[in-house]
Amino acid sequence: MPRILTLTMNPAVDVSTRTAKVEPTHKLRCGPALQHAGGGGINVARVVHRLGGDVRAVFPTGGLNGQVLCRLLQAEGVQAECVPVGGETRESFSVFEETSGKDWRFVLPGPALTGPEAQSCLDRAAAAADGALLAVVSGSLPPGVPDDFYARLARLLAARGVPMVLDSSGAALAAALAAGVYLVKPSQRELNELTGAPLAEPAQRLAACRELIARGQAQVVALSLGDQGAMLVSRDGAWQAAALRVQVASTIGAGDSFVGGMVHALQRGDALEAAFRQAMAASAAALLSPGTALCRPEDVARLLPEVRIRRIG
Secondary structure (H helix, E strand, O other): OOOOEEOOOEEEEEEEEEEEEOOOOOOOOOOOEEEEEOOOHHHHHHHHHOOOOEEEEEEOOOOOHHHHHHHHHHHHHOOOEEEEEEOOOEEEEEEOOOOEEEEEOOOOOOOOOOOOHHHHHHHHHHHHOOOOOOEEOOOOOOOOOOOOHHHHHHHHHHHHHOOOEEEEHHHHHHHHHHHHHHHHHEEEEHHHHHHHHOOOOOOHHHHHHHHHHHOOOOOEEEEHHHHHEEEEEEEEEEEOOOOOOOOOOOOOOOOHHHHHHHHHHHHHHHOOHHHHHHHHHHHHOOOOOOOOOOHHHHHHHHHHHHHHHEOOO
């Protein structure tokens, strides 16, 4: 089975806990803390690995938190390629508020990378991608890394014949799309920023996704619609899936589980519609677990028959 590569430029040690109510000034008595390796591409790699896929995660790491991050991935059995940097790997903190069922997420910016450190990450990712089926690039860029970093990687991957799956935001997302990728997973807000189109109606969302494809910016668009589900659009068709109704323990990592479920199915040789179905099941399964525990294979298998997809184009 060809390998999937993931790149996470701004990884984190994710710490999560829960408390009755989040309010100012008072000490908030919390439950036990959970600790997971985090960051978009790392989460995708964790999902692909636990679903049985062959994956390697590339990411910069530094300091004591970097050591913790590597140990957490090692404990899960995920193949990791760490790129040493001088700064301390960041820590992210989330609190589940029991009275409201909401997640409060505190995300630090991450260490600033020097020019040579960023170049080393680019070189290592491109080299590790040789022979890969897909390269998943997910998450934000840390301070010091230029906005065109993902675009430069997209061109390197294209020269190697490796399709790129992109899940990012802002200027880094726009620059990478200008270079062209295989699959992009924007939110509705991000799609609006990219196209300037109104997206209140399903037909408007479909048209905006097709605009990205017509521009040559992506071959496939997976549009995340939150509690309304998701839309998948390619040149050959378009599909809409409703969100599954599950008991939510945490909303964190659902998007990464979606990407992990999809690329694992593509690695297995599934068609796009079938991959979309597994992505929806994986995303819903992630909601069942606290913090960034992500989806469990048994939950994905159980929820898969419940996914309802209809063709819309």
